[in-house]
Amino acid sequence: MSSSVSTRVAIVGAGPAGLILSQLLADAGIDSVIVDSRSREDIEATIRAGILEQGTVDLLRRIDPDTRVDTVGNRHDGIELRFGDEGHRIDFPALVGRSVWLYPQHEVLKDLLALRLRAGQDLRFGVSVAGVDSSDPKHPVVVATDARGESLSVTADFVVGADGSRSVVRAAVTDARSTGHFREYPYGWFGILCEAPPSSPELIYSNSEAGFALISQRSPEVQRMYFQCDPGADPAAPSDAEIWDTLQARVPGTTLIDGPIIQRDVLRFRSFVARDLRRGRVALVGDAAHTVPPTGAKGMNLAIADVVLLSDALRALLVDQNEGPIDGYEERALDRIWKAQHFSWWMTNLLHVAPDATEFDRRRQLGELRTVAESEAGRTLLAEAYTGWPLS
Numbered sequence: 134m135s136s137s138v139s140t141r142v143a144i145v146g147a148g149p150a151g152l153i154l155s156q157l158l159a160d161a162g163i164d165s166v167i168v169d170s171r172s173r174e175d176i177e178a179t180i181r182a183g184i185l186e187q188g189t190v191d192l193l194r195r196i197d198p199d200t201r202v203d204t205v206g207n208r209h210d211g212i213e214l215r216f217g218d219e220g221h222r223i224d225f226p227a228l229v230g231r232s233v234w235l236y237p238q239h240e241v242l243k244d245l246l247a248l249r250l251r252a253g254q255d256l257r258f259g260v261s262v263a264g265v266d267s268s269d270p271k272h273p274v275v276v277a278t279d280a281r282g283e284s285l286s287v288t289a290d291f292v293v294g295a296d297g298s299r300s301v302v303r304a305a306v307t308d309a310r311s312t313g314h315f316r317e318y319p320y321g322w323f324g325i326l327c328e329a330p331p332s333s334p335e336l337i338y339s340n341s342e343a344g345f346a347l348i349s350q351r352s353p354e355v356q357r358m359y360f361q362c363d364p365g366a367d368p369a370a371p372s373d374a375e376i377w378d379t380l381q382a383r384v385p386g387t388t389l390i391d392g393p394i395i396q397r398d399v400l401r402f403r404s405f406v407a408r409d410l411r412r413g414r415v416a417l418v419g420d421a422a423h424t425v426p427p428t429g430a431k432g433m434n435l436a437i438a439d440v441v442l443l444s445d446a447l448r449a450l451l452v453d454q455n456e457g458p459i460d461g462y463e464e465r466a467l468d469r470i471w472k473a474q475h476f477s478w479w480m481t482n483l484l485h486v487a488p489d490a491t492e493f494d495r496r497r498q499l500g501e502l503r504t505v506a507e508s509e510a511g512r513t514l515l516a517e518a519y520t521g522w523p524l525s
């Protein structure tokens with residue numbers, strides 16, 4: 134059995150990039166079909182990003198009258214950089230007049246799924262895409278298997294790969310799925326979710342002799358904390374007590390409030406930018422186009438910045454028959470992508486202790502941390518990037 138459907142834009146992936154793109158296209162009067170291999174329940178339950186830039190929040194408020202970013206989410210006006218047993222607050226509004234919001238990605242996705250389904254979006258869960266057939270360059274076809282195991286093809290005027298870091302659409306744009314610029318880091322994050330109140334009102338980014346730790350949050354009842362680890366570490370290996378000892382040793386000066394650990398994982402660090410972001414009528418956005426280490430909290434925000442650009446370009450192409458903006462999409466998107474790549478790489482190297490660090494490396498790193506924290510220019514640079522450059 135097989136079925137086929139036609140639409141103007143086929144979007145692979147119902148993550149933040151795919152869902153926001155469908156909304157922006159609908160606002161421009163452009164129909165789309167979204168397919169995702171996961172179920173709605175799975176998408177709404179996966180805990181990932183937590184920090185939204187000012188521009189992301191402004192966009193969510195504009196497109197979704199029911200967004201809960203201001204009710205369930207919390208505005209954060211700063212972070213603490215901790216090193217050498219001292220804390221240094223980076224005061225975002227005082228430095229750049231902007232803030233960030235702590236609003237977990239799965240809550241953003243609940244809002245967006247409700248918004249799109251209410252509007253009648255053709256959104257198909259449990260559909261696994263195998264690839265894109267571009268043999269008719271004006272009408273690429275998404276080749277997939279639906280939730281019942283039957284073949285499904287989606288023919289469109291344009292296909293967007295919003296299918297995350299293991300993108301299958303990427304092969305239609307770059308020939309090989311891994312083709313691009315790539316860096317791997319000699320450390321990862323051991324992450325936990327625990328049932329406890331916040332240990333600190335703002336996030337703490339702590340560089341200590343023993344390595345890096347991030348004391349983050351998810352809600353008043355559940356906290357997210359990370360410590361630097363070997364990328365090959367086994368998340369099941371340490372006991373809860375060992376995890377708390379490791380975290381506590383890395384944030385001297387703050388007494389962590391512990392509680393039952395309800396999830397633990399190891400996150401490897403990678404930087405990646407696909408060699409091409411568009412070929413003909415197929416384009417990549419979000420993690421399909423690039424990944425960043427999580428230290429700068431840029432991944433989801435960058436995905437959303439891509440779709441703001443792409444939706445404008447698709448409106449010009451499909452409504453005004455103007456090919457200029459889509460021809461310029463890659464170059465414009467890469468401007469921000471490489472700034473975010475740099476910031477994520479810089480924050481990672483600034484805060485983590487490399488396994489082979491010498492005494493010179495440690496002292497130089499502390500000198501760099503002091504250069505940033507003790508100078509208004511340094512704090513401003515960090516605040517500007519962390520709260521996000523304005524969306525185009």
Ligand SMILES: Cc1cc2nc3c(=O)[nH]c(=O)nc-3n(C[C@H](O)[C@H](O)[C@H](O)COP(=O)(O)OP(=O)(O)OC[C@H]3O[C@@H](n4cnc5c(N)ncnc54)[C@H](O)[C@@H]3O)c2cc1C
Nearest residue numbers: 146148149150170182183262296297419420431432433434
């Ligand atoms: C632990 C963790 C913490 C993070 N913290 C932050 C943070 O603090 N701030 C931040 O900005 N970012 C953070 N990120 C990154 C952020 O989660 C991603 O950058 C973001 O999800 C990218 O969105 P996306 O829409 O491009 O892709 P995704 O959210 O990955 O969505 C892709 C969708 O495509 C679907 N899909 C994949 N393959 C197929 C296929 N073959 N067929 C059909 N569907 C498919 C998937 O099921 C998925 O729903 C974090 C990530 C992790 C893992």
